[in-house]
Amino acid sequence: MEDCVFCKIVRGEIPCDMVYEDERFLVFNDIQPQAPVHMLLIPKKHVKSISAMTDEDIALVGQMVNIATRIAAAAGISAKGFRLVTNSGKEGGQIVPHLHWHILGGRQLSGELG
Amino acid sequence: MEDCVFCKIVRGEIPCDMVYEDERFLVFNDIQPQAPVHMLLIPKKHVKSISAMTDEDIALVGQMVNIATRIAAAAGISAKGFRLVTNSGKEGGQIVPHLHWHILGGRQLSGELG
Numbered sequence: 717m718e719d720c721v722f723c724k725i726v727r728g729e730i731p732c733d734m735v736y737e738d739e740r741f742l743v744f745n746d747i748q749p750q751a752p753v754h755m756l757l758i759p760k761k762h763v764k765s766i767s768a769m770t771d772e773d774i775a776l777v778g779q780m781v782n783i784a785t786r787i788a789a790a791a792g793i794s795a796k797g798f799r800l801v802t803n804s805g806k807e808g809g810q811i812v813p814h815l816h817w818h819i820l821g822g823r824q825l826s827g828e829l830g
Numbered sequence: 831m832e833d834c835v836f837c838k839i840v841r842g843e844i845p846c847d848m849v850y851e852d853e854r855f856l857v858f859n860d861i862q863p864q865a866p867v868h869m870l871l872i873p874k875k876h877v878k879s880i881s882a883m884t885d886e887d888i889a890l891v892g893q894m895v896n897i898a899t900r901i902a903a904a905a906g907i908s909a910k911g912f913r914l915v916t917n918s919g920k921e922g923g924q925i926v927p928h929l930h931w932h933i934l935g936g937r938q939l940s941g942e943l944g
Binding site for chain 2: 750751754774775777781782784785788789795796798799800801803804805807809810820822823826827828829830
């Protein structure tokens with residue numbers, strides 16, 4: 717996607733504070749962190765949101781959640797606890813229309829989810 | 831799990847305001863909703879959290895996210911947008927130690943994620 721910010725990060729056209737990369741996924745620190753640890757996990761493939769998932773993306777999303785748990789453990793936030801969030805569409809709070817998971821932790825998170 | 835509240839709901843020992851059920855998953859309305867639509871999606875199998883996922887649970891979790899998007903569409907919150915959240919552990923805000931996804935929507939959600 718030509719103009720997608722996250723696709724530009726994947727292509728290296730915009731820098732990021734990278735945490736993890738493999739053939740299919742990229743994890744980087746959020747530029748506006750809301751917690752001591754706040755990372756974004758994205759697929760390199762452009763998928764608009766979880767609502768745009770095709771059947772073949774189901775396994776991909778399961779793997780993303782699995783990677784999120786491993787990244788949380790590596791960041792030292794797994795034992796005490798962390799939150800995994802994805803927003804779909806405007807009212808969900810999605811800003812960048814490229815599927816991404818927020819991984820948040822490093823302090824006691826609020827019970828307010830929305 | 832004998833004392834798990836969500837396992838008791840799965841076994842029918844505690845009532846719930848059910849939205850969806852199939853062989854593996856259950857969706858019901860949160861008893862303390864934080865948005866006009868606030869549902870919980872759980873696996874009938876007791877898994878403590880996403881951090882306790884085994885390799886065989888990866889596909890299960892992918893299917894949960896897919897079901898969440900279909901349930902959100904059926905609830906009429908998909909077009910405008912919704913949020914999908916799971917908390918793992920105390921600092922993440924997890925209260926019931928049985929994997930569950932919060933599906934929230936029906937109004938503009940806050941940009942505060944934690």
